[in-house]
Amino acid sequence: MKGVLGWWAWVWVALGLCGALVAPARAAPVTVTDDRGVSVVLPRAPQRIVSLLPSLAESVCALDRCDRLVGVDRYTQWPQALQRLPRVGGGLDPNIEQIVALRPDVVLMATSSRAADRLRALGVPVVALEPRSHADVRRVLLKLGELLEVDDADRVWRHIDAAIRAAAQSVPASARGTRVYFEVDPGPYAAGESSFIGETLGRLGAKNIVPAALGPFPKLNPEYIVRADPDLIMVGARTGPALLQRPGWSELRALRGGHLCLFTVEESDILVRPGPRMAEGARLMARCLAERAPRAIAASGGRR
Known part of the structure; x- marks a missing residue:
């Protein structure tokens, strides 16, 4: 009897050892320093994510982690799969109760969002990231790669960078040097150098009439644009019809000559979001410069 019991004891020991050998390794903590300079420590890579900024949601998807998003802000529309997710308000007015109810492992938001302190007080980790330049876009992609444990997050930036280079090569020489006013909002708020x-416009060979000294997205006095008298205007289709109603704008060479690009709502969303769709x-x-720039039109004999 003792021999039988001893034999079973060895079996249980062996099984225990085997179980220990095949047991999955415990997930390692993930640490990321966000754009506020705050070090955020999570017990593992987040599996449930709420995003309060469209460009961050788009970046998560570009990194092949779209399935981890469980809630997005009201302005996120791309990719299509995200349209079925709960909407939790905007970056400035999020629905805190709804966010908490989604049980996120982390909430991604802009540094300008006022919700960070309230969420942290409720025990919800927050990572604040806000891309404003090309370098920022790359840095944010790499930060998200760290957070989501994506091995080659930089591949997304390499694709963007290569696509911008290709777009620049498509701009005819006759359109280079075109003085451009790009309006992001009818404030009017402009996209500065x-x-x-503005950085993309510069890489395409255009000249921005709004210098870097005025900031990335300054609100301008409409008279500033009148004095600058740009060669070409890029603006959303909803704003376009009202441009001629602004004092002095009917005399702008761009409007008199039809050197105007009106972007659809969908196109505007692509243009104003610093993320994977920058390409x-x-x-x-580039298409706007090729088709509507004064010298490009002249070079084509007016056939555009």
Whole structure:
């Protein structure tokens, strides 16, 4: 009897050892320092994510982690799969109760969001990231790669960068040097040289009438644009019809000559979001320069 019991004891020991050998390794903690300089420590890579900024949700999807998003802000529309997710308000007015109810492992938001302190007080980790330039977009992609444990997050930036180079090559020489005014909002708020939009325009060979000294997205006095008298205007289709109603704008050479690109709502969303769709935005701006820039039109004999 003792021999039988001893034999079973050895069996149980062996099984225990085997179980220990095949047991999955415990997930390692993940630490990320966000754009506020705050070090955020999570017990493992987040499996349930709420995003309060469209460009961050788009970046998560570009890193092949779309399935981890469980809630997004009201402005996130792309990719299509995200439209079925709960909407939790905007970055400035999020629904805190709804966010908490989604049990997120982390909430991604802009540094300008006022919700960070309230969420942290409720025990919800927050990572604040806000890309404003090309370098920022790459840095944020790498930060998200760390957070989500993506091995080669930089591949997304390499694709964006290569696409912008290709778009620049598509711009005819006759369109280079075109003086451009890009309006992001009818404030009017402009995309200055130091913004990610301005940087793309610069890589396409255009000249931005709003210098970097005025900031990335300054609110301008409409008279500033009248004095600058740009060669080409890029603006959302909803704003376009009202441009001629602004004092003095009917005399702008761009409006008199039809050197105006009106972007659809969908195109505007692509253009104003610093994330993975910047490549498509570059193509939209390059097409505008090729088709509507004064010298490009003249070079084509007016056939555009």
